[in-house]
Amino acid sequence: MSLTRRTIAAVEAVDPGATFPRTLSVAEDGWGLALDLNATGPVGLAFDQLRLTATEPRALDAWALKAWADRLVGRLTYLMEPLVVLEVDGVGLEAELRSQAPSRRGSVRSYYEIRLKSGGTLDLRRVSYDETSRTRRPVACQVTLEAFERLVDDLVATGPVA
Helix, strand or coil: CCHHHHHHHHHHCCCCCCCCCEEEEEEECCEEEEEEEEEECCCEEEEEEEEEEECCCCCCCHHHHHHHHHHHHHHCCCCCCCEEEEEEECCCCEEEEEECCCEEECCEEEEEEEEEECCCEEEEEEEEEECCCCEEEEECEEEEHHHHHHHHHHHHHHCCCC
């Protein structure tokens, strides 16, 4: 079974009366995935954070992180906002991707944020920034099951090569 199928099966197995938030963890195909789940339903799910981790840590340099980030930008074109590579830190060996143009509702801007780390880890979350209070806070990513399945497939497919 692939990581995607195992993840979808875990999401679909959550009891409709379950309490949230809860973390689902699955592993397959050299990857571990942890999902901070807020809600599930017959159509989709909401989560605060998705963490994808290589089960065998990699030692990625800045060039490999940049290549990984570029593959993600080219592949994740179906999210609410297109992504751009914001920064690749050659010393800390991290890369940061964000929505190119955040969604705006009044004084609040919301955007995707992805952080890649040298060991082969990816953290995806959605963040809102309130211009009035000048505060950042995590907000739930809400996706259909079909979009989530595609997302997990694409995250694995673009991952770093050992």
